[in-house]
Amino acid sequence: MPIKIQNDLPARGELEKENIFVMDENRAMAQDIRPLQILILNLMPVKQDTETQLFRALSNTPLQVDITLMHMSSHQSKNTSSVHLNKFYVTFAEVKEKKFDGMIITGAPVEMIPFEQVDYWEELCEIMEWSKSHVTSTIHVCWGAQAALYYHYGLNKELLPQKLSGVYKHHLLTREMPLTRGFDDFFKVPHSRNTTVPLEEIQKKEDLVVLAKSYEAGAYLIQNKAGNQIFITGHPEYDRMTLDKEYHRDLAAGIHPEIPENYYPEGNPDNTPSLTWRIHANTLYTNWLNYYVYQSTPYYL
Template sequence: MPIKIQNDIPVKEVLEKENIFVMDEDRAIHQDIRPLQILILNLMPLKEDTELQLLRCLSNSPLQIDITFMVPASHHVKNTSISHIQKFYVTFEDICREYYDGMIVTGAPVELMEFEEVDYWDELCEIMDWSEKHVTSTMYQCWGAQAAMYHFYGIQKRLLDHKMFGLFEHQIHKRKIPLVRGFDDVFLCPHSRHTEIPMDELLHHPEITVLTDSDEAGFFLGMADDGRKVFVQGHPEYDRMTLDREYKRDLAKGMEIAMPENYYPDDDPEKKPLLTWRATSAALYANWINYYVYQVTPYDMYGTPDFR
């Protein structure tokens, strides 16, 4: 699938070297089709790393996708250059009258704060409410999933007694749901978090369908409103070395951190980790795009002002 991005966004060169079909604006404008419009609210501190990870994941589909990156206007970005943000990102005010086929809300390194203490919380709530009528399906990831479950259902995140950090086995509970089509009975996925969405709380919300979980890591994947909301408490988008970078970064800061579980061969941090979750990640994003975005989105979004 060609991913349509801006001509000079830095991750374009990396994606092309990985043989991922990236279409620039000049070529896309001459194609007589309507690409899927996907909005990505990037709350992660290292914006370019997350851009690259998500664009890789979205590349495994025959559909053309037009990507728009967004940041909260109410938050001061510290770890990405202002010039990059100004050139390649929009704010909610810029797009609040638009309609999108899909949206991704990423995780954020604010999980130890109360939701209301996050400086962009009010803006995020406004965006989540806006998505109910302006987006066909929204995928909430990691802290984004916790935030959405709190906002829509009042489910409070729970502090863990140790960081959930590493690769963990998961199992499927609802195999006939298209979102998990192609998944193995047991699959691995990365986690990196200090809090969780409590499984016992989810049992009180039949409107949320739990699709997969882990005996060690707990809830991983679920959905509500027939797939208009998808919740991913984990990081299927992570690349091979992301957990390695997190681990060695925290070690260099003198922080107490355990080695990521089930990640390094022979638990040796000098050995290159095996990439064992890429197929699952590709299936998840392809299924979301196909069954919950493309198959149900109206061709003329502006002629359908209310998706409900």
């Protein structure tokens, strides 16, 4: 898929090296079509890494996608420069009068903090409420999924006995939804989190459908029946080395993390991790763009 991004966004060079078709603004303007307008609310600290991961995940459909990056105005980023944010990102105030075909709300490393104590919680609640009337379909990832399940459905997160970190086997619970078309019976997904929303609590909500789960990681892929809210508890967008970076970051911080499960060959952190979840990530985001965004959105936003 031609992803339309700003000409000088750093992620562009990385994607082009991976032979991913990235369309700059000049070429996109020459095409007589309406691209899908996708808003990404990036809550991760190192925003450049998440940009690249999500652009890669959105890159396997013939649809043209115009990406808008957004950050929280009520939070000061410590790991991404203000120069990068000012140049490539917008704030909610700048887009709240617009409508979007799709939206992605990323995870954030604040899961150990009660939702109401997160410094940008009020702004995030305003954005999640706004998304119900201004976005055709919204994907919420990891902590973003937990925050949305709490805000929209009152489902609170629970602390896990130890951090869930690794690549886990998942299986489908239903094939009746377009989101899981083309999925294998079993597939792998990375997870990296300290909290969870119990499967049995999600299943009590009549409007929610659990599409896939893991015996180790719990509920994984959830959507409401209308398809305008999708919740992903893991990180299918992660690249090969993301869990490795997190593991060594925690080691350096003296946290003494467990080695990510099912990640390093032979369980040895000296071995290069195998990439075993990319096809699932591509299929998931392609299905979302096609069936929940492109097939549902009006031509005139």
